Amino acid sequence: MPSSSRQTVTVDLSDRSYDIVIGDGVLDEAGARVAPLMGKGPRRVITVTDENVAGLHLARYRAALAAEGIESLDIILPPGEQTKSWQYLELVLEKTLAARIDRGTLMVAFGGGVIGDLAGFAAALALRGIDYVQIPTTLLAQVDSSVGGKTAIDTPQGKNLVGAFHQPKLVLADTGLLATLSERHRRAGFAEVIKYGLIREHCFYEWCAANGNAAIAGDAALLAEAVRRSCEHKADVVQQDEFETTGLRALLNLGHTFGHALEAETGYSERLLHGEAVAIGMVMAFDLSHRMGLVSGQSAGRVKQALASLGMPVDLAALPGLTVDALTAHMAKDKKVKAGTLRFVLVREIGEAFAGSEAPADLVGAVLRDAGAVG
Known part of the structure; x- marks a missing residue:
């Protein structure tokens, strides 16, 4: 029963x-x-x-x-x-x-x-x-x-x-x-948990930063709390924008444009798990937002440090040989391309994301190069 x-x-x-x-x-x-x-x-x-x-x-x-x-x-x-x-x-x-x-x-x-x-x-x-x-x-x-x-x-x-x-x-x-999951897979999954804090609730981001390592290590109560609060956020977004027509649901793709390109270039393999790609992608999204004058360098740095402290990859150091040209070619096929223009989910502050913004190609390339891509 x-x-x-x-x-x-x-x-x-x-x-x-x-x-x-x-x-x-x-x-x-x-x-x-x-x-x-x-x-x-x-x-x-x-x-x-x-x-x-x-x-x-x-x-x-x-x-x-x-x-x-x-x-x-x-x-x-x-x-x-x-x-x-x-x-x-x-x-x-x-x-x-x-x-x-x-x-x-x-x-x-x-x-x-x-x-x-x-x-x-x-x-x-x-x-x-x-x-x-x-x-x-x-x-x-x-x-x-x-x-x-x-x-x-x-x-x-x-x-x-x-x-x-x-x-x-x-x-x-x-x-x-x-x-029954490996700690690596719980860690990768937690990237999607902290994402909710980064896009829409600063205090949940702080909760994730403070409790993430214990949850990843297997604390059952913290994992249950992470699942519940994440599902509440997801349900709220889906209720308001089920078919991704208003831009609200698109916020859930923070870091995914970069992340999907990384997954494609690494062959959708164990070399890079989806959550690991999203973690790197979220760092890149904050970096791109900073270069576009949208968010402070201090906030972008805090996010990178927080994800690193949770043991998540934040750059391409473990993925040598990826090139800017190859990654941007993958991004050009992303679902968020409209009229030939790639649009990103960007941020104005931790907990304040917005969708549908174009980004200059030279800044996207600079983000990729600074993260470790070649070219």
Whole structure:
């Protein structure tokens, strides 16, 4: 039975509203929480996960479903960003359709951001849209990618360039699962936590700077607090700008224009995790904002120092050989390009970001060179 001690954040989207249920042990309640969302057909769900998550958590998840008489057809994929591709999207859809689903069939995305994005996109496409549930297993997915309905795959042209807005029916964020992550992956995920403070709440930035290392080390209470507060911020933004039409939701991309270019140039590999790329990108965004006369050098320096003190990369020292030309070429393919002009999320102060600003190419190049890019 669901525990009354859970923390719940609601994403209020009228008839498409849904809850984010947060707490240690939420996975054991998956059956009881998923059952009310199912149609009248067979008590069966399609579960998309990866080999790592399956090895750690699939038996426990299946037991939670079985307790409510629910079966799972499991689609187990390789881990890693490379799985967010046409190849695996086709595989998921073929297996899903071969299971003779109907529009009452429920899909479950059980994994990190890659699985959540891929499975959510597959759910958006199957039968022109079936319901799905997010069960994020990483800190990054719990605080960011599982919430808000952005689904996508990567293509040779860039990251997340093919996708759809498709809101989940429920998000189950079991903070106990975060103990199975490496400290590096918790640290990378925490970059997306502190991002909320940098874009919209200075006091949350200060909380992250003060408590981040303890949370990253595995303090369960601090991790739960980080997830809850991050989800509250994400829900508030999504409620106001679900389809990224007003510019508010675009603020969540602070550091991502630089970060996605870094990920592409390093081959979407373990060489540079998404959160690590975002950390470097946020430092670059503050540096660019300073060079454009928008934010003080003192504030930009404080952010760089804070991220470094949390053990996050803040430059390209560990990534030798990246060139300005290659990185700017990747940025030219970014989704935020409009009429051939690349627009950045920039800042006026810590906790005060704004979107849609152009930046001179020479200043972007200077930022990249000062961070360690060649050329």
